[in-house]
Amino acid sequence: MRCLEGRGSNGPACLAKFRRKGLRFCFLSSKSRVSTAKRLQKFAVAARLPPDDRNDPDGPKRRAMEDELRDPKYFLEYLLPRPLRLAFFGASAASCLIATVLTAVRLLQSPALELADGSGPRDLLVNIIGLATFASLFVYDQQQAQARIEERRKVREAQIALGDRELFVNEKGEKMSRLKEVNDDWIIRRLERWGQRDGMPFVGPAKGAILQQLVADKRPQLVVEVGTMAGYSALLMAQVLPPGGRVVSFEKDLTWFLVAKRFMWQANQGEKNAGLETRVGDRVKLEWGDAREVLPRVLRPGRDRINLLFLDGTPKEYLDYLKAAEPFLEPGALVVADNAGVFGAGGLRPYLEYVRSSSQYRSELVRCKLEWREDVEDGIEISTYLGPGPAGPSPITAMMSKEAAAVGTEGSGSPGAAAV
Numbered sequence: 001m002r003c004l005e006g007r008g009s010n011g012p013a014c015l016a017k018f019r020r021k022g023l024r025f026c027f028l029s030s031k032s033r034v035s036t037a038k039r040l041q042k043f044a045v046a047a048r049l050p051p052d053d054r055n056d057p058d059g060p061k062r063r064a065m066e067d068e069l070r071d072p073k074y075f076l077e078y079l080l081p082r083p084l085r086l087a088f089f090g091a092s093a094a095s096c097l098i099a100t101v102l103t104a105v106r107l108l109q110s111p112a113l114e115l116a117d118g119s120g121p122r123d124l125l126v127n128i129i130g131l132a133t134f135a136s137l138f139v140y141d142q143q144q145a146q147a148r149i150e151e152r153r154k155v156r157e158a159q160i161a162l163g164d165r166e167l168f169v170n171e172k173g174e175k176m177s178r179l180k181e182v183n184d185d186w187i188i189r190r191l192e193r194w195g196q197r198d199g200m201p202f203v204g205p206a207k208g209a210i211l212q213q214l215v216a217d218k219r220p221q222l223v224v225e226v227g228t229m230a231g232y233s234a235l236l237m238a239q240v241l242p243p244g245g246r247v248v249s250f251e252k253d254l255t256w257f258l259v260a261k262r263f264m265w266q267a268n269q270g271e272k273n274a275g276l277e278t279r280v281g282d283r284v285k286l287e288w289g290d291a292r293e294v295l296p297r298v299l300r301p302g303r304d305r306i307n308l309l310f311l312d313g314t315p316k317e318y319l320d321y322l323k324a325a326e327p328f329l330e331p332g333a334l335v336v337a338d339n340a341g342v343f344g345a346g347g348l349r350p351y352l353e354y355v356r357s358s359s360q361y362r363s364e365l366v367r368c369k370l371e372w373r374e375d376v377e378d379g380i381e382i383s384t385y386l387g388p389g390p391a392g393p394s395p396i397t398a399m400m401s402k403e404a405a406a407v408g409t410e411g412s413g414s415p416g417a418a419a420v
């Protein structure tokens with residue numbers, strides 16, 4: 001916990017100290033076995049992000065730096081090399097030009113014949129359109145590249161000013177700059193700054209601390225997450241996994257999927273440079289697609305047993321995610337649903353009714369604040385999967401659950417075994 005509280009000025013020193021002692025992550029104390037909602041809530045309050053970014057005179061520079069991380073063009077650039085794009089546009093424009101000239105020459109040589117059968121003018125038009133299209137794409141790409149070069153220059157300057165980038169002289173004596181060794185903590189701090197500034201729906205440090213504590217206690221071999229976004233929660237969970245553990249995270253939005261891929265890659269660099277064999281980013285496997293369809297295809301029946309399922313996608317789909325993942329849940333697995341407070345009476349209602357009334361789950365709400373907001377109450381629903389039982393809740397249980405929700409007694413879920 002000291003480690004989390006010290007994320008501001010003394011955070012790196014604190015983390016280095018823990019690492020020297022061979023600890024991957026450290027919480028308040030080893031005897032802190034967090035099992036009750038109250039304890040988890042206390043934990044969340046203590047882990048709040050220090051106000052190191054508020055009234056920051058370097059704010060504009062930080063924004064310039066982080067804009068790099070938000071622009072999807074950069075992620076496409078990262079995956080699709082520009083030389084290939086230019087070669088394709090250039091070659092296509094050149095072949096259209098050649099075809100245009102050849103068709104024009106043919107038309108000039110035998111105008112009567114070509115005009116009679118109609119193919120000459122049509123070919124000429126098609127080739128001219130192709131030429132115009134590919135030439136425009138070529139020029140547009142060049143212009144975009146110039147704009148990006150300029151933008152990157154500004155980003156580099158901002159990174160140097162903020163200490164994220166260092167200057168060095170290469171073998172040829174040229175002055176160069178490079179990003180400092182980055183690792184998972186660096187990425188997490190960056191994402192927290194971004195999240196706080198723009199109110200991004202990352203799980204945030206307070207709920208993130210609860211999540212980490214659950215993972216640290218549960219020691220899961222397989223964590224499945226629905227809703228990766230930039231990979232903030234996936235990285236947090238990966239940091240505290242036991243040896244051999246992995247996180248499989250599903251994201252349906254391609255841009256976010258690529259963003260998260262890049263962050264996972266970056267998160268590995270510090271550890272790679274330090275010569276470490278196992279890296280936090282490697283423990284996260286990202287899957288692109290709607291989790292409702294992709295999850296049952298990606299996990300192997302009988303082999304992949306989920307020990308912790310974290311749901312943070314579209315609220316009204318939570319029940320579908322759970323149903324898709326249920327055949328893979330290990331008895332005793334934890335199912336953690338974010339935003340059970342803010343969406344408890346809305347999109348999450350069918351999900352909450354299900355886990356609170358089903359005999360297959362024991363469920364409770366851990367109240368906490370919404371990420372980045374001290375004035376908005378939220379909560380995480382933590383349900384324990386008890387194993388396959390009778391199909392679905394009894395009508396009485398379902399009715400009691402509905403009544404309880406109607407009078408606003410949302411909270412400790414009814415242990416299904418007692419209710420049936």
Ligand SMILES: C[S@@+](CC[C@H](N)C(=O)[O-])C[C@H]1O[C@@H](n2cnc3c(N)ncnc32)[C@H](O)[C@@H]1O
Pocket residue numbers: 201202203204226227228229230231232233234250251252253256289290291292312313314317
């Ligand atoms: C609240 S954000 C997740 C934040 C992330 N867990 C974190 O704390 O950093 C929700 C994400 O879920 C994704 N999503 C929504 N519905 C999904 C689905 N059916 N399958 C996979 N991803 C989904 C969205 O594209 C979005 O990126």
